[in-house]
Amino acid sequence: MTTHARKVAQTPAKTDHNCRLTFDDLHKPLNGLTARTAASHCLYCYEAPCIQACPTSIDIPTFIHQIGTGNIDGAARTILSENIMGGTCARACPTEVLCEQACVHNTDHSDPVEIGLLQRYATDHLMDQNGPHPFLRAPESGRHIAVVGAGPAGLSCAHRAALLGHQVTVYEARPKAGGLNEYGLAAYKMINDFAAREVDFLLGVGGIDIRYGQALGRDITLDHLQAQYDAVFLGVGLGATNALGLDGEDIPGVQDAIQFIENIRQADDPATVPLGNDILVIGGGNTAIDAAVQAKKLGAKRVTLAYRRGADQMGATDFEVDLARKHDVHVMLWTKPKALIGTDKLTAVTLEGTRLEKGKLVGTSETFDLPCDHLLKAIGQKLSETTLSGLDIASGKLVSSNFYQTSRSGVFAGGDCIKSGEDLTVQAVEDGKQAALAINLWLASAQETSHG
C-alpha cells in the first residue's frame, strides 16, 4: 500500500550497523502548510533584531514576508543576495544562538520564528528548479583574482568577486570543493549530497574556475599567485588538528574526529566506516557532538563524551548537547584523558577528574580506566602555519587587520583562518563576501593611484 511505503521512507536512520545506513535530516524540512504557519508567526519587525544577529545580515523579515505572499523565489534571492550559501547555513547554523536567539518572540515567551527552516524552504525551492543562476555578473572588469581554498570562505569570495565582474581562479588542495561543508559537517545536516549541489549552483554564476589538487605551499606559492593575479584571497581554514599530547596517540583506534566524520561523509555506504564498540570522544565543541551523535547513529554500542570543563564552558550549544543526550551519548564533564592503554590496539583510556584552582584547570588525581577501542579527538583545529610562512600570525590565526588584508599587501584572507567571529560556516561566508568587496575597493583605488 502506498501509505505504508511512505511511512517506511520517513523512519529515522537505522541504527543496525549491518544495514545500509541512511542519515535522515536532523530537522524535518517544512512543507507548504508548515512553512505558511511558520512564516505567519513572524511579525515583520522593523530593523529587526534577527537581522542584526545574522553574521551575513540577511533581511530576514523581508524574506519571510515573501514566503508569506507566495513569492518563494523572491525570498530565496533575498537570502542568497547576502549569503550565497544560505542553503548550507539554513542546515548548519546554530540558529539557537544566532538569528533565532534574537527573535522578539523570545521576549513574549513564545517560540522564536523558525528562521533556519524557512530559509531552507526558500533556498531549496529555488535550487530544486535548476533554473538559471539568480544573479547576473557585472561587465568583465579585466581583473583576475586567485582564491586559495574552496571552502565556504573561498567560494563566497569567488562568487561575490565574479558578480562584481572579476575573473576568479580557485586553487583547492583536495579533490572536491566545499571545504568542511563537503568533508566536515555532520551527515544528518547535509543529506543528499547537498554540499556538492550547492557548489554547482554557486558556480552557475560564471567566471569561476577551480583547479583541484593544487595546494599552496606544495604546488603553488604566494609569490607565484601575486605575480599572476591582481589580488589573492586565502580561505584555507584550519588544516591541522590539536594533539592530546599523550603517549600512544598513533596506536590503531585513536583517530581525529574530523577524519572520522570525513570518512562518513565520503563513504558510499556509511555502514562500512570503521567503528569501535566503546567509543570515547574527547572535546566539548560541535565537532565532538557531531562525532558522538554520528557514531551512535552508525550503531556504536557505547559512546561517551568527555569534556575537561563544565557545561557552561562547552563550545557546543545547549541544543547540540541535548541532541547528544537524546542519542544516548553519555556526557562526562570535568574529565580529561590521562593515558592511552593498549599496545597494538587501543583497549582502554585512563581518565582523570579536573577542577578549577584559582582559575586554572588542574587534575584531581582521581583516575579510572574506561574500556575503549575507538577514541575520537575533537579538541580543536589550528592553522597549518607552514603553508602560510611569510604572513603574520597572531594567536594561531592569520592577522587580517586592514579590511581583510593580511600582512602582505594584496593578499586577503577570511574564514576560519582569521579571527573574525566564531568559526562557523555563516561567518566564513560573510568573510568571503566582505573580502571580495574589500578586494574590489582595493583594486579600484590601486587603479586610481596607478593611473592618477
Next chain:
Amino acid sequence: MADLKCTIAGIESINPFWLASAPPTDKYINVVRAFEAGWGGVVWKTLGEDPPVINVSSRYGAHKDQKGSMIGINNIELISDRPLEQNLAEIRQVRQEWPDRVIIGSMMAQVEESSWKELAIKIAAAGVNGIELNLGCPHGMCERGMGSSIGQVPEMIEETTRWVREATNLPVFTKLTPNITNILWAAEAAKRGGAHAVSLINTVNSIVSVDLDVMAPNPVVGGKGSHGGYCGPAVKPIALNMVAEIARNADTQNLQISAIGGIETWRDAAEFIALGADGLQVCTAAMLYGFRIVDDMIDGLSNFMDEKGYQSITDFKGLATRNTVDWNALDMNFDTKAVIDPDSCIECGRCYIACEDTSHQAISFDVEADGTRVFTVVEDECVGCNLCAMICPVPDCIAMVPVENDLPYLAWPDHPKNPIKAAE
C-alpha cells in the same frame, strides 16, 4: 443561565440562531442535521417556480488572508435547483418531525402579481412559520428580472412585499440586498409594503480573486468567470452598518431585523443584537465549519449574557444603537493618546514604522547601550488615531488613554472653526 429564546415577527425560536437560505438549507437531510445540531431555525433555500434553475460548475471563489484562512467567499449559485414539489414535500416532513423549530420559506418569482401570490400560497401550505422574499441574489437571477433587480428598486420591494402580505397570513420577511446606495430606501419600502421584518444582508457584488493562470475571475467556468455574491466574515462590517442604519432610523426602527452577514461566533451575534437585531442568520460559517459551530454560539452567547447580567436577548438588544450617531454628533473635545507599556513591549518596531511612514511620526525609536530597543509615544504628536494600538502584536501593550482636558462636549455644528458657525 440566560434565556436565549427570542421572538421575531411574532415567531418564537428556542434560540436566535437560524441558518440562512442557502445550500445548508436546501434539503431535508441538511435541515434535519442542523436541527439535531441545535439550530433554532432555518430559512429554506430560495424556492422558485418550476422548471427548476440549472447551476454551473464551479460555483465558489475564496478570499483568504495571509495565513490562508477564509475571510470571505463568493458564489455564483442560483436558487434551489430541485423541483418545487420535492422541496415542499420535504418541508412538510421536517415540519412534522421538528415542531419546536422555525422553518421560513424563502421565495422569488417573476415580477407578476399572480406568480408571487401563487408561490407564496403553496409555500405557506407546506407549514412554514413565515415567508422570506429573496430580493437580493446579485447574479443570474437578477439578469432574469428577479433577485437584486427587484431589491434595487424601492417601488418593486414595496409591491412584492404587499403581494405576499395579501396572499398569506404568515409573517413576511423582506430580504434586502446591500448592492444599493442607501439601505434605508429599501427598508422603508419594505415597511410600506407591510413587511413584519427585514432580513439583511444578502450577498455583496464581488470578484473575490482572479485565477492568474487562466486569467479569469474565480470561480472559473470553462475559462470565464462572473461577478458573484460575497459573504462571510468580510461582509460583517457592511451588514453591521446597514442593521444599525435601519435600527436607528425613525421610520424603520419598529421593523424587526433578522441580521445576516458574516456571523461566525457568539461575539458577532452579540454585536448584531446590540445594534438592534431581533434574530440572526448564518450561512458561510456553517458552510466552512459545519453545523457544530452553533454549540459555541449558544454557549458563548449565554455565558456573555450571564456575565453581563442580561436575562434575555431583549435585555441588551439595541443598547449600542443609541450610541451610534452621525459624525456631526461626535465630541470634538474628546482626546486620546497612545501609551506604550515598556514591560510588555517585545520591541518589534511595528508601531514605530507604521506611525513614522504613514501617520504622525509620533513614536520615537531609541536604542539603549545594552541594545534594548525603546519605543515611546511623543505625546504632542500623537493624534490618537489608534493605528499603533491596532497593529501592536502584544495584547494591551499599547493603551489608548483619554486625555483629561476638562473641556465640555462640543460637536462640529457648534465648533468655532466650522465656517457655517463662524458666519453666524
